[in-house]
Amino acid sequence: MYKQILRSIADVGVFGSISLILFFTVFCLVLIRVVTTKKSHIQKMSNLPLDNSMIN
Amino acid sequence: MNNTTVDTFYYNNKLVRDFAYATAFWGLIGMLVGLLAAFQLVYPELNFELPYTTFGRTRPLHTNAVIFAFVGNGIFMGVYYSLPRLLKTPMYSKKLGNIHFWGWQGIIVAAAVTLLLGMTTGKEYAELEWPIDIAITIIWVIFGANMMATILQRRESHLYVAIWFYIATWVTVAVLHIVNSMEIPVNLFKSYSVYAGVQDALVQWWYGHNAVAFFLTTPYLGLMYYFMPKAANRPVYSYRLSIIHFWALIFIYIWAGPHHLLYTALPDWAQSLGMAFSLMLIAPSWGGMLNGLLTLRGAWDKVRQDPVLKFMVVAVTAYGMATFEGPLMSIKAVNAISHYTDWTIAHVHIGTLGWNGFLTFGIMYWLFPRIFRTKLYSIKLANAHFWIGTMGILFYAVPLYWAGFTQSLMWKEFTEEGFLAYPNFLETVTQILPMYLMRAIGGSLYVVGLLIMLYNIYKTVKQGDFLEAEKAQAPPRALAHVHEADHWHRWIEKRPMQLLVASMFVILIGGVVEMVPTFLISSNVPTISTVKPYTPLELQGRDIYIAEGCYVCHSQMIRPFRDETERYGEFSKGGEFVYDHPFQWGSKRTGPDLHRIGGKYSDSWHYNHMLEPVSMSPGSIMPSYSWLIEDKLDTHTTAKKIRVMQQLGVPYPKGYDKIANNDLEAQAQAIAERLKKDNIEVEADREIIALIAYLQRLGTDIKKQPKEEDE
Numbered sequence: 001m002y003k004q005i006l007r008s009i010a011d012v013g014v015f016g017s018i019s020l021i022l023f024f025t026v027f028c029l030v031l032i033r034v035v036t037t038k039k040s041h042i043q044k045m046s047n048l049p050l051d052n053s054m055i056n
Numbered sequence: 057m058n059n060t061t062v063d064t065f066y067y068n069n070k071l072v073r074d075f076a077y078a079t080a081f082w083g084l085i086g087m088l089v090g091l092l093a094a095f096q097l098v099y100p101e102l103n104f105e106l107p108y109t110t111f112g113r114t115r116p117l118h119t120n121a122v123i124f125a126f127v128g129n130g131i132f133m134g135v136y137y138s139l140p141r142l143l144k145t146p147m148y149s150k151k152l153g154n155i156h157f158w159g160w161q162g163i164i165v166a167a168a169v170t171l172l173l174g175m176t177t178g179k180e181y182a183e184l185e186w187p188i189d190i191a192i193t194i195i196w197v198i199f200g201a202n203m204m205a206t207i208l209q210r211r212e213s214h215l216y217v218a219i220w221f222y223i224a225t226w227v228t229v230a231v232l233h234i235v236n237s238m239e240i241p242v243n244l245f246k247s248y249s250v251y252a253g254v255q256d257a258l259v260q261w262w263y264g265h266n267a268v269a270f271f272l273t274t275p276y277l278g279l280m281y282y283f284m285p286k287a288a289n290r291p292v293y294s295y296r297l298s299i300i301h302f303w304a305l306i307f308i309y310i311w312a313g314p315h316h317l318l319y320t321a322l323p324d325w326a327q328s329l330g331m332a333f334s335l336m337l338i339a340p341s342w343g344g345m346l347n348g349l350l351t352l353r354g355a356w357d358k359v360r361q362d363p364v365l366k367f368m369v370v371a372v373t374a375y376g377m378a379t380f381e382g383p384l385m386s387i388k389a390v391n392a393i394s395h396y397t398d399w400t401i402a403h404v405h406i407g408t409l410g411w412n413g414f415l416t417f418g419i420m421y422w423l424f425p426r427i428f429r430t431k432l433y434s435i436k437l438a439n440a441h442f443w444i445g446t447m448g449i450l451f452y453a454v455p456l457y458w459a460g461f462t463q464s465l466m467w468k469e470f471t472e473e474g475f476l477a478y479p480n481f482l483e484t485v486t487q488i489l490p491m492y493l494m495r496a497i498g499g500s501l502y503v504v505g506l507l508i509m510l511y512n513i514y515k516t517v518k519q520g521d522f523l524e525a526e527k528a529q530a531p532p533r534a535l536a537h538v539h540e541a542d543h544w545h546r547w548i549e550k551r552p553m554q555l556l557v558a559s560m561f562v563i564l565i566g567g568v569v570e571m572v573p574t575f576l577i578s579s580n581v582p583t584i585s586t587v588k589p590y591t592p593l594e595l596q597g598r599d600i601y602i603a604e605g606c607y608v609c610h611s612q613m614i615r616p617f618r619d620e621t622e623r624y625g626e627f628s629k630g631g632e633f634v635y636d637h638p639f640q641w642g643s644k645r646t647g648p649d650l651h652r653i654g655g656k657y658s659d660s661w662h663y664n665h666m667l668e669p670v671s672m673s674p675g676s677i678m679p680s681y682s683w684l685i686e687d688k689l690d691t692h693t694t695a696k697k698i699r700v701m702q703q704l705g706v707p708y709p710k711g712y713d714k715i716a717n718n719d720l721e722a723q724a725q726a727i728a729e730r731l732k733k734d735n736i737e738v739e740a741d742r743e744i745i746a747l748i749a750y751l752q753r754l755g756t757d758i759k760k761q762p763k764e765e766d767e
Contacts, residue, residue: 042296046291
């Protein structure tokens with residue numbers, strides 16, 4: 001039955017390739033952006049949870 | 057810039073506290089029900105011969121309670137605490153917050169009642185019937201609206217990564233819930249999934265897997281990224297890593313669903329895709345785990361003293377273990393062994409008891425002293441909880457792994473002559489009962505730990521002084537803006553709506569690529585010509601099967617392995633399920649597969665077995681279903697059920713709804729007469745008759761005209 005389903009949509013294997021290529025692209029974009037972010041900004045971001053504005 | 061301008065405002069701790077109480081309360085309830093279910097598997101008497109308390113209903117109640125009530129309230133507790141503080145603004149609306157709180161608790165109560173009454177869609181972790189599904193949607197939207205409005209009125213222009221996780225969680229859960237809950241009502245308490253068979257399975261496990269991903273994982277990762285730095289008083293090890301963790305995780309997770317359906321009738325390419333993406337999941341998950349653990353670098357002396365950090369360390373370690381094991385179990389060769397066994401149950405409990413449970417406990421121990429302006433009542437008790445809880449997890453998981461391996465090996469073992477070594481399924485069950493008992497004891501330990509925590513928190517609350525409105529100051533947003541060149545990441549960090557849309561886009565790609573082909577081909581799934589719609593009586597019987605939760609113990613999906621075809625018969629074909637709204641493939645074989653049960657036994661065997669399983673199968677742990685013999689089948693619903701099925705494309709002849717009950721009665725009469733020949737006196741209008749009709753039909757259609765169109 002698998003084969004019948006597979007035959008019924010042309011080139012089903014292409015879905016696998018599309019998904020992997022998509023993921024790879026997104027991943028690379030994120031990676032480039034993250035690596036090129038300035039250190040000062042990263043530091044500021046990572047300190048956000050600790051930044052205590054509470055007064056009491 | 058004028059630094060003297062600061063806004064003064066107040067964080068509201070009331071909702072945080074209430075969600076925390078709800079987390080504790082439902083956690084206890086959910087886990088006690090889990091204990092009951094665990095003991096029921098060892099001592100079937102504990103099913104109490106009542107419909108409401110059989111394993112088929114307690115198990116869904118347990119899973120729903122711990123996922124949506126315990127972890128759900130835990131998420132809201134953490135979000136309502138961390139979100140305002142990260143954004144330096146109170147939550148947008150107290151009123152929406154209150155509606156959210158009470159709405160969610162109301163849903164939980166409704167869920168508990170309806171599940172015990174047997175009102176269920178029969179789809180795991182999505183069992184709730186359509187009115188509750190709608191209520192969940194409304195409350196979820198209210199939660200999201202409150203969250204987004206809070207984000208929009210923030211004073212901190214940058215969104216910390218925890219908030220990204222919250223936003224992605226919100227979007228994805230909304231999409232999952234809506235797509236998987238597509239159903240057509242028969243009446244207020246009953247509906248049929250619009251999808252059937254293979255498609256229903258694909259949608260369901262796309263949902264089921266991502267419920268784990270986006271309800272039990274991503275929101276808790278958000279909590280980890282906030283509360284762990286808080287508790288350790290140091291920033292996260294690598295913020296860069298956390299961003300990669302985020303995007304990689306939400307991108308990959310959504311594809312992995314089909315790993316729940318390996319070797320089933322799901323198309324091969326979808327299985328392979330699920331396996332590939334599941335394996336890739338190891339990378340971001342371990343990145344996240346290491347990021348959490350390394351946050352504590354140089355603070356291990358603190359970990360030794362602070363129970364909060366101890367709980368968090370075990371939680372994150374459990375996250376790492378579960379996310380290593382998950383991909384492993386997605387490898388087809390491993391899955392062939394692990395699927396349908398207790399290995400899966402052990403796996404999820406590493407995740408839930410370790411990751412969700414311990415992170416929740418850590419956060420609570422940290423949170424309560426703060427919002428009650430006091431110290432934790434007893435560090436000693438918290439440490440005791442930690443150790444008992446950890447032992448509980450080990451005593452829970454290790455025996456179950458053992459049980460899983462043992463049973464799987466027994467299922468697959470052949471004698472030298474080429475026969476199944478354990479042809480009687482029950483033998484493989486009784487073999488692992490001691491392990492089931494140990495598991496139940498492990499679970500009890502875990503609950504004892506929880507009780508200790510509840511006492512400790514009660515005392516802390518008693519000695520404390522609740523701080524309802526917590527004063528805070530921050531510069532208004534316009535002033536807080538420091539102008540830097542806008543980068544892409546900052547573009548995202550500053551634009552929550554874009555983040556929401558981007559994450560929705562990312563998760564939709566996965567869903568669409570997997571599901572669209574499966575739906576497109578639906579029309580050309582080679583319907584096996586001998587597979588016909590259920591008769592009205594069988595349809596009613598099927599609904600009893602669903603209501604009694606037989607699917608939590610029985611699968612209806614024979615995989616193409618020699619041991620399975622030997623044990624159960626011809627392996628299952630996708631075309632056999634085209635009229636199954638919903639599908640009932642199941643995920644766990646506590647009892648044997650039932651897909652080819654039709655014709656295996658006589659009607660009277662089934663009658664006696666349902667009335668008293670041990671009479672036919674000595675030592676069986678299947679509950680007794682004696683009420684099915686007393687309860688009359690409700691045939692008022694037949695016509696409507698047929699019409700809904702017709703709407704869904706099931707080819708009953710036009711106008712069949714009006715005469716369906718005639719056929720139903722005739723078939724029931726025939727079964728009652730056959731039973732009479734075996735000296736069993738039972739009225740033809742009882743539920744048991746319908747159930748027997750359904751069981752006898754299961755998997756028989758392809759035998760009628762062997763080997764036609766299927767491969």
